[in-house]
Amino acid sequence: MKLIKTGAAATLALTLALTATACGGDKDKDSKAGSGGKKDKIVVGIKFDQPGLGLKTPDGKFTGFDVDVATYVAKELGYEASQIEFKQAVSAERENLIKNGDVEFIVASYSINDKRKAQVDFAGPYFLAHQDLLVRADESGIAKAEDLNDKKLCSVTGSTSAQNVKEKLAPKADLKQAGGYSECLSGLENKTFDALTTDNSILAGYAAQEKNQGKFKLVGLSLSNENYGIGLKKGNKELQTKINAAVKKMVSDGSWEKFVKANFGPANYKNEPAPQITEGS
Ligand code: GLU
Numbered sequence: 001m002k003l004i005k006t007g008a009a010a011t012l013a014l015t016l017a018l019t020a021t022a023c024g025g026d027k028d029k030d031s032k033a034g035s036g037g038k039k040d041k042i043v044v045g046i047k048f049d050q051p052g053l054g055l056k057t058p059d060g061k062f063t064g065f066d067v068d069v070a071t072y073v074a075k076e077l078g079y080e081a082s083q084i085e086f087k088q089a090v091s092a093e094r095e096n097l098i099k100n101g102d103v104e105f106i107v108a109s110y111s112i113n114d115k116r117k118a119q120v121d122f123a124g125p126y127f128l129a130h131q132d133l134l135v136r137a138d139e140s141g142i143a144k145a146e147d148l149n150d151k152k153l154c155s156v157t158g159s160t161s162a163q164n165v166k167e168k169l170a171p172k173a174d175l176k177q178a179g180g181y182s183e184c185l186s187g188l189e190n191k192t193f194d195a196l197t198t199d200n201s202i203l204a205g206y207a208a209q210e211k212n213q214g215k216f217k218l219v220g221l222s223l224s225n226e227n228y229g230i231g232l233k234k235g236n237k238e239l240q241t242k243i244n245a246a247v248k249k250m251v252s253d254g255s256w257e258k259f260v261k262a263n264f265g266p267a268n269y270k271n272e273p274a275p276q277i278t279e280g281s
């Protein structure tokens with residue numbers, strides 16, 4: 001800032017500079033991406049259609065483990081729950097949302113991998129899930145991944161689940177890549193598909209929904225390790241460090257366990273312990 005001013009103008013410029021510092025500081029960088037001044041909200045990407053993880057309910061509320069994690073992290077960054085704006089982050093759009101500055105960070109069953117790390121950074125991980133299969137309750141012909149090779153399978157575009165199927169698990173499966181897993185679920189019910197594949201954490205949430213009781217079952221495979229990270233803009237070391245600190249605190253103060261129990265307990269999901277932080281070190 002140029003302060004080569006005289007008299008009243010100089011005083012005014014100085015006052016403005018001091019005011020900006022007092023109101024802004026570190027928090028500026030944690031507010032809405034691309035911001036210059038202090039923002040009174042933070043935009044966070046989550047899933048809207050994954051019960052137990054990220055779900056927008058008909059009355060406009062948000063529930064799930066990722067929502068609780070996002071709310072905890074935002075609080076550590078200085079934002080109350082009322083200051084969070086949740087934005088839908090479907091699997092294929094996550095990198096774009098981060099790169100475009102549409103969200104400050106993403107907590108959306110977002111696995112850390114090298115391909116994604118070429119475009120965005122992650123904090124965490126904060127959760128470990130495994131890829132599994134969901135089939136109709138009366139299905140008896142699908143017990144392992146290879147059984148999918150002559151089957152109609154649904155997964156989601158831009159997900160590691162779809163990529164794993166194509167590259168190694170069942171390259172000959174008739175794979176449809178939907179926009180979101182809830183589309184796959186309705187297709188599984190009406191027999192458009194024989195199976196839906198993604199993380200067991202997501203599948204357990206669908207199977208446990210009241211409206212789905214008795215309709216589906218998880219095959220119980222562990223086809224991959226999916227370490228969920230919190231996605232953020234590449235190179236934002238400061239935010240990455242702060243989010244890692246928030247995740248560590250969330251685990252050590254018992255909040256992580258509480259969130260797991262509250263969100264996965266009803267689905268009877270057997271979770272892995274909290275993973276060690278690997279990103280940013
Ligand atoms: N965790 C996997 C991924 O990040 C699958 C779940 C999802 O699509 O969000 O691709």
